[in-house]
Amino acid sequence: MSEISRADVEHLSTLAHISMTEQELEKMAQELAVIVDSVATVSEAVSGEIPATSHPLPLTNVFREDEVGHVFTAEQSLRNAPDAEAGRFKVPAILDEE
Amino acid sequence: MTTHTHELTRLTATEMSAKLRAGEITSVQLTQAHLDRIAAVDGGESGIHAFLHVSTEEALRTAAEVDAIRAAGGAEADALHPLAGVPIAVKDLIVTEGQPSTAGSKMLDGWMSPYDATVVTKLRLAKLPILGKTNLDEFAMGSSTEHSAYGVTRNPWDVTRIPGGSGGGSAAAVAAFEAPLALGTDTGGSIRQPGAMTGTVGTKPTYGSVSRYGAIAMASSLDQIGPVARTAQDAALLHELIAGHDPKDSTSLTGDVPAFAEASRNTEVKGLRIGVIKQLQGEGYQEGVLARFNEALEALRGAGAEIVEVDCPSFEYALGAYYLIMPSEASSNLAKFDGVRYGTRVLPEEGPLTIERVMGSTRAAGFGDEVKRRIILGTYALSAGYYDAYYGSAQKVRTLIQQDFDAAFAKADVLISPTSPTVAFPLGEKLDDPLAMYLNDVATIPANLAGIPGISVPGGLSDGLPVGIQFLAPIREDARVYRAGAALEQLLSQDAGPFWAQAPALAEAPESAKAAAHTAGK
Numbered sequence: 001m002s003e004i005s006r007a008d009v010e011h012l013s014t015l016a017h018i019s020m021t022e023q024e025l026e027k028m029a030q031e032l033a034v035i036v037d038s039v040a041t042v043s044e045a046v047s048g049e050i051p052a053t054s055h056p057l058p059l060t061n062v063f064r065e066d067e068v069g070h071v072f073t074a075e076q077s078l079r080n081a082p083d084a085e086a087g088r089f090k091v092p093a094i095l096d097e098e
Numbered sequence: 099m100t101t102h103t104h105e106l107t108r109l110t111a112t113e114m115s116a117k118l119r120a121g122e123i124t125s126v127q128l129t130q131a132h133l134d135r136i137a138a139v140d141g142g143e144s145g146i147h148a149f150l151h152v153s154t155e156e157a158l159r160t161a162a163e164v165d166a167i168r169a170a171g172g173a174e175a176d177a178l179h180p181l182a183g184v185p186i187a188v189k190d191l192i193v194t195e196g197q198p199s200t201a202g203s204k205m206l207d208g209w210m211s212p213y214d215a216t217v218v219t220k221l222r223l224a225k226l227p228i229l230g231k232t233n234l235d236e237f238a239m240g241s242s243t244e245h246s247a248y249g250v251t252r253n254p255w256d257v258t259r260i261p262g263g264s265g266g267g268s269a270a271a272v273a274a275f276e277a278p279l280a281l282g283t284d285t286g287g288s289i290r291q292p293g294a295m296t297g298t299v300g301t302k303p304t305y306g307s308v309s310r311y312g313a314i315a316m317a318s319s320l321d322q323i324g325p326v327a328r329t330a331q332d333a334a335l336l337h338e339l340i341a342g343h344d345p346k347d348s349t350s351l352t353g354d355v356p357a358f359a360e361a362s363r364n365t366e367v368k369g370l371r372i373g374v375i376k377q378l379q380g381e382g383y384q385e386g387v388l389a390r391f392n393e394a395l396e397a398l399r400g401a402g403a404e405i406v407e408v409d410c411p412s413f414e415y416a417l418g419a420y421y422l423i424m425p426s427e428a429s430s431n432l433a434k435f436d437g438v439r440y441g442t443r444v445l446p447e448e449g450p451l452t453i454e455r456v457m458g459s460t461r462a463a464g465f466g467d468e469v470k471r472r473i474i475l476g477t478y479a480l481s482a483g484y485y486d487a488y489y490g491s492a493q494k495v496r497t498l499i500q501q502d503f504d505a506a507f508a509k510a511d512v513l514i515s516p517t518s519p520t521v522a523f524p525l526g527e528k529l530d531d532p533l534a535m536y537l538n539d540v541a542t543i544p545a546n547l548a549g550i551p552g553i554s555v556p557g558g559l560s561d562g563l564p565v566g567i568q569f570l571a572p573i574r575e576d577a578r579v580y581r582a583g584a585a586l587e588q589l590l591s592q593d594a595g596p597f598w599a600q601a602p603a604l605a606e607a608p609e610s611a612k613a614a615a616h617t618a619g620k
Contacts, residue, residue: 009474016429016477017436018470019446019458028474031532035475038533039418042491045498052493053500055319055349056305056549057573062348076212082443091438092456 004033106131107275108598111184111332114278118183121168125161125183129227132185133157136229136276138606144257146604148271149230150190150248153197157185157227164225179224181335186221187277189268190231191238192323193312194218197228201314202236202246202264205441205464215312216347217281217323217340224339229277232267236466237432238288238316240264241538244529245468252525253296254604255563259522262292268326269296274604279336280326285316286420287518287542289324290554294517294566297556297597299333299583300326302542304573305549306351308337309344317427318349320420320546328598330555330583334358337576351574361577365585368402372582373510377413378541383519386560391516394557394567397589398514408506408513412498413544419495420543421536422479422488429476435464471532500548507572512582515541517554517566545570553579555587556597564597 009029013020020028074087083090106128109117117123133154140146164183168175193199193211195218200206214222221228235245243251243266251266253259254274261270268280269292282289284302293300301324308323315321325336341355374395379388399405437443437460438453444463446455465473479488506513518538528535545552550573557567567586571578591597 004478008478012474012477012481015481016473017433017454017457017461018465018473019455019462020470024470028471031471032475032478034533035421035471035536036478039421039492040488042415042418042422042495043487045412045415046491046494050494050497052490053496054493056500056547057349057351059349064345064348070213072212077439079212080209080440082437082441089439092451092453094453 004029004036103131103134107135107278109278110329111181111278111327111335112329114184115180115335118164118168119180125164125227126158128183129157129161129185129229132229132277135274139274139604140276142607144252144605145607146254146257146270146274146276147249147251148232148267148274148276149187150200150202150233150267151198152230153228156196157229160225160227161185179339181279181339182225183227184279185227185229185277186336187229187232187268187271187280188218188221189234189265189280189282191234191283191314192218192281193314194228194231197231199231199314200248201238202234202248203464203466203469204247205435207247207442209440211312213312216309216344218312220340226279232265232271232280234267235264236469237314237428238264238283238285239428239468239472241287241291241535242528243267243292244525245466247466250525253522255297255601256522257604259524259563260295262295262518262522264288265292265300265326266295269293269298269300272296272298272326272328273598273601278328279332281323281340282326283313283321283323284542284546285320285322286424286546287539289326290542290552290566290568291518291538293326293554294564294568295522297564297601298326298328299330299553299555300324301333301337301553301576301579302545302551303337303341303576304351304551306349307551307576308340309342309347309350311344311346315431317424318431319427320424322546330553330580330587331359331362333553334362334580356577358577358580362580362584364581365588367398367582367585370403370512370582371510372398372403372405373408373506373513374405375413375506375513375515376407376409377411378515382537382540383516384521384560387516387519387521387565390558390560390565391567394586394590395514398586401585401589406509408509410499410502410506410544412495412502415495416499416544416547417536417540419492419499420539420547421475422492423496423547425472425476426479426489427476429473429480432469432473435461437461437464468532496547499544503544503548503550503572511571512578513570514582515568515570517541517568521560521563521565541568549573551576551579553583555583556590557586558590559600
């Protein structure tokens with residue numbers, strides 16, 4: 001059984017920017033351990049010799065002309081914003097209080 | 099519902115196209131018939147609930163436009179696409195201007211895309227009336243459509259069962275005659291597995307065959323948009339329309355779009371080498387599924403196909419590799435939902451309102467359990483100390499699977515397997531067991547890891563529930579899956595008639611409820 005502690009999940013949830021309750025952390029730690037156990041077999045299947053595949057098609061350097069295409073207006077860009085002011089996205093404080 | 103509506107909605111898209119061109123029916127009649135059908139069977143407590151949004155006015159406007167062009171005749175009428183006027187539904191993972199795009203998530207509740215996906219632009223140019231947006235597992239993460247934030251979709255063959263997922267809405271809409279065609283997306287089987295569950299046809303094209311521009315990304319190296327239909331030929335026609343290079347998707351294939359529809363009209367399998375994948379049968383597969391699968395093999399053999407067995411030993415690790423690569427890519431792709439530029443913003447109940455904390459509470463409230471599970475799993479797989487063992491190994495398994503396919507396609511022209519190990523299971527059965535849910539994708543996942551095309555076609559019934567048969571072909575050889583799929587379809591319907599004729603009648607809403615649904619516009 002993989003050792004995934006409540007503290008591990010808490011750290012991961014911070015990295016992933018998802019606030020979780022105590023109860024959620026416990027549940028997620030248990031579920032994750034089961035899932036990781038079942039997927040961890042992949043490391044048995046491979047050796048150092050095998051090249052990694054990141055993409056199904058071997059594409060390299062896809063180029064196109066550097067031309068101005070369709071551009072959204074500020075109004076269009078802000079239409080779905082949760083908060084906006086003076087033609088800009090309005091965000092909560094970026095820096096902590098201290 | 100009138101007999102006329104009933105008859106119109108049971109035509110194939112190919113038949114609809116012919117009748118429209120011959121002037122026997124109008125697109126307005128055809129589109130209205132489908133809107134009536136949606137009003138009759140989609141709502142209510144045990145309704146199918148395939149649609150998250152129905153776009154009555156827009157669909158009828160497009161239909162009237164097609165009818166006017168046809169009536170006027172001349173060059174413009176001649177230039178109409180064969181599918182012009184044939185209505186279609188679009189999975190709500192694909193963005194549309196003028197209709198909401200939610201991805202089945204609370205995160206995007208009320209979000210209106212400022213642009214159309216390339217496939218939607220193609221539908222609009224070809225003048226297919228867009229009936230609306232279909233339900234899905236949140237951000238396409240799931241195999242049952244139960245992970246939608248907007249309620250479950252029901253299987254038209256048994257409304258107490260799942261329609262498959264993530265594209266359960268598109269498959270159910272087509273199975274319930276609410277639409278003749280639909281668009282889906284397939285990352286690990288989300289077009290093919292719902293096809294199997296609902297007795298419809300679904301194709302995952304070769305990776306890059308269809309532009310992904312405007313499909314809200316889950317796992318970018320696996321995602322692919324594709325057609326959902328009731329016959330292989332209809333799917334091929336739609337695939338031809340949506341395929342092609344798109345400068346907005348640098349991973350889309352260059353070169354001409356092959357003649358898929360023509361391939362689907364060639365149902366001759368004499369001499370076709372069909373490889374049975376040793377690893378995709380046996381243990382874990384239901385008896386009824388294997389019985390229909392073996393009958394399909396016999397039918398193909400009887401028609402002159404050469405059946406060979408192929409060995410794909412690395413498939414044992416495919417599910418593990420997929421459930422590492424997909425969450426890793428998803429955790430990165432979904433980082434953009436931060437409550438700043440679009441989507442929901444939820445403030446924390448207490449404490450200072452810093453962006454970090456607002457992001458945390460927004461993502462806690464906006465994402466459902468399965469999405470959180472995958473983001474956390476992906477974050478884990480990508481974190482320092484685990485990266486090589488998990489994500490790195492999974493990428494190597496991907497190479498091994500491609501090598502298995504290469505060897506298999508040296509012996510066979512197409513490969514065959516059951517699409518899913520089971521028929522549709524009861525709603526709720528696997529909701530609390532993520533791993534059991536993941537196992538449903540065991541036969542569809544290898545194609546996504548390798549980028550190859552696959553199709554699911556109906557292979558008959560097991561205890562009244564549809565069984566899907568999957569065909570796979572090498573990269574860029576999508577035409578082969580249409581040929582094999584259409585051939586099996588023809589062999590199995592020779593005596594029995596079209597598969598969907600066996601579908602049970604659905605309860606219909608009373609006229610008053612239908613009228614209410616119309617005015618509400620959903």
